[in-house]
Amino acid sequence: MKLTIIGTGYVGLVTGTCFAEVGHQVICVDNDAAKVEMLKAGGIPIYEPGLEELVRKNVAAGRLSFTVNTAEGVEKSDVVFIAVPTPPQTDGSVDLSFIEKVAREIAAAMTSYKIIVDKSTVPVKTGDKVAETIKRYCKAQVDFDVVSNPEFLREGFAVEDLMKPDRIVVGVRSQRPVAALKEIYAPFKSPIIVTDINSAELIKHASNSFLALKISYINAISVLCEATGANVQEVANGMGMDERIGRRFLNPSLGFGGSCFPKDLSAFIKIAEQTGYDFRLLKEVQRINTEQMDRFVKKIADTLWVLKDKKIGVLGLAFKQNTDDVRMSPAMDLCQRLLKEGASLRVHDPKAMDKARSLLPNVTYVDDLNDVAEGCDALVVATEWDEFKKLDLERARRLLSHPIMFDGRNMFDPEEMERLGWIYKSIGR
Numbered sequence: 295m296k297l298t299i300i301g302t303g304y305v306g307l308v309t310g311t312c313f314a315e316v317g318h319q320v321i322c323v324d325n326d327a328a329k330v331e332m333l334k335a336g337g338i339p340i341y342e343p344g345l346e347e348l349v350r351k352n353v354a355a356g357r358l359s360f361t362v363n364t365a366e367g368v369e370k371s372d373v374v375f376i377a378v379p380t381p382p383q384t385d386g387s388v389d390l391s392f393i394e395k396v397a398r399e400i401a402a403a404m405t406s407y408k409i410i411v412d413k414s415t416v417p418v419k420t421g422d423k424v425a426e427t428i429k430r431y432c433k434a435q436v437d438f439d440v441v442s443n444p445e446f447l448r449e450g451f452a453v454e455d456l457m458k459p460d461r462i463v464v465g466v467r468s469q470r471p472v473a474a475l476k477e478i479y480a481p482f483k484s485p486i487i488v489t490d491i492n493s494a495e496l497i498k499h500a501s502n503s504f505l506a507l508k509i510s511y512i513n514a515i516s517v518l519c520e521a522t523g524a525n526v527q528e529v530a531n532g533m534g535m536d537e538r539i540g541r542r543f544l545n546p547s548l549g550f551g552g553s554c555f556p557k558d559l560s561a562f563i564k565i566a567e568q569t570g571y572d573f574r575l576l577k578e579v580q581r582i583n584t585e586q587m588d589r590f591v592k593k594i595a596d597t598l599w600v601l602k603d604k605k606i607g608v609l610g611l612a613f614k615q616n617t618d619d620v621r622m623s624p625a626m627d628l629c630q631r632l633l634k635e636g637a638s639l640r641v642h643d644p645k646a647m648d649k650a651r652s653l654l655p656n657v658t659y660v661d662d663l664n665d666v667a668e669g670c671d672a673l674v675v676a677t678e679w680d681e682f683k684k685l686d687l688e689r690a691r692r693l694l695s696h697p698i699m700f701d702g703r704n705m706f707d708p709e710e711m712e713r714l715g716w717i718y719k720s721i722g723r
């Protein structure tokens with residue numbers, strides 16, 4: 295099918311590329327001319343495993359192209375996806391101005407029936423607003439349908455998640471666009487759930503908030519484990535074997551971060567508030583998340599006594615593994631807090647150092663993971679990169695003034711670390 299995706303951020307670029315990969319003809323539109331030029335030249339602006347190769351392959355096959363011209367995208371395709379940012383505002387609500395602008399641009403360019411599909415994460419009832427806007431700004435008197443099709447990909451696993459989704463949610467106002475959506479998604483061989491638009495929009499916020507809740511839940515359990523001598527890993531394994539609970543997203547950490555969970559939680563609390571419902575459960579999820587970081591910083595401070603003038607090695611800057619994204623990263627937050635307490639930092643991340651540099655200028659960036667510990671008083675693991683498991687522990691021990699490690703991602707075995715002579719403090723065990 296002929297498809298246009300407006301917005302080439304994480305969601306738009308990966309969606310467009312995967313649509314091309316399964317044989318659709320895809321035009322990706324972005325108003326950032328430099329980004330479009332970069333994509334045309336075979337470069338990609340983000341690190342996402344497997345994506346660069348797929349972009350190159352599909353551009354070469356003539357199935358994927360890039361332009362700054364929205365009208366061209368609308369004219370040449372039957373289905374137009376909106377995948378632009380919906381950033382948070384200071385009060386937690388969502389800024390929908392990019393969606394509104396794109397809706398007007400699509401309307402102005404429409405000369406025949408189009409299906410307009412929203413992929414961005416939006417508050418419930420946004421679909422109605424998009425439909426109203428398109429009707430208002432459409433010059434030609436043509437039919438159209440608005441569809442809500444939220445995206446559930448995780449950064450770092452985006453290609454995998456898109457090619458093999460657990461489910462595809464399609465929210466519609468009439469049956470007319472359903473066949474086209476089913477045809478677009480047929481190659482992905484995943485269950486498709488067709489709902490009304492409001493429900494589809496709610497599914498996205500409800501899912502992300504539930505996953506954030508799951509993480510806060512296990513982080514709260516980790517506090518109990520530390521107080522009682524239980525092991526949170528064992529507890530999570532035991533809980534996760536119950537199919538009704540499931541093991542995934544029960545990994546304790548410094549708290550969740552990234553461009554989705556914190557933003558979507560705030561937005562969902564605000565959406566509920568606007569309907570007159572005080573979603574206190576989710577406010578508690580936020581509180582537990584903040585406290586988890588406070589507790590970790592306190593753990594470091596209590597052990598080192600005074601942080602001022604201490605040199606600390608930090609492994610990880612990205613908000614999670616397999617990405618160079620440092621937006622709302624717990625690792626970055628941790629670095630800022632340690633700096634504020636007067637510590638100096640030597641930091642390393644396999645992919646995120648370039649993006650971190652301007653936000654975190656007053657630290658030493660270390661290229662080799664195994665050199666981070668040099669002259670440090672302690673090492674901290676802040677992101678769960680697989681590479682960190684290969685850290686040369688013997689060398690790190692020699693480089694540190696004293697072998698102390700604070701592991702915010704439970705990447706090492708406590709007994710083994712003790713055997714190797716480390717003072718090792720992880721989460722909930």
Ligand code: UDX
Nearest residue numbers: 445446447448449543544545547550551552554613614
């Ligand atoms: C999330 C949703 O998973 C995805 O469906 C949605 O489309 C976008 O938001 P993403 O933010 O890319 O995806 O990453 P995710 O893997 O969900 O991790 C989010 C945060 O939670 C990270 O900081 C991660 O480290 C943390 N996390 C995740 C935990 O602390 N423990 C876990 O068990 C899982």
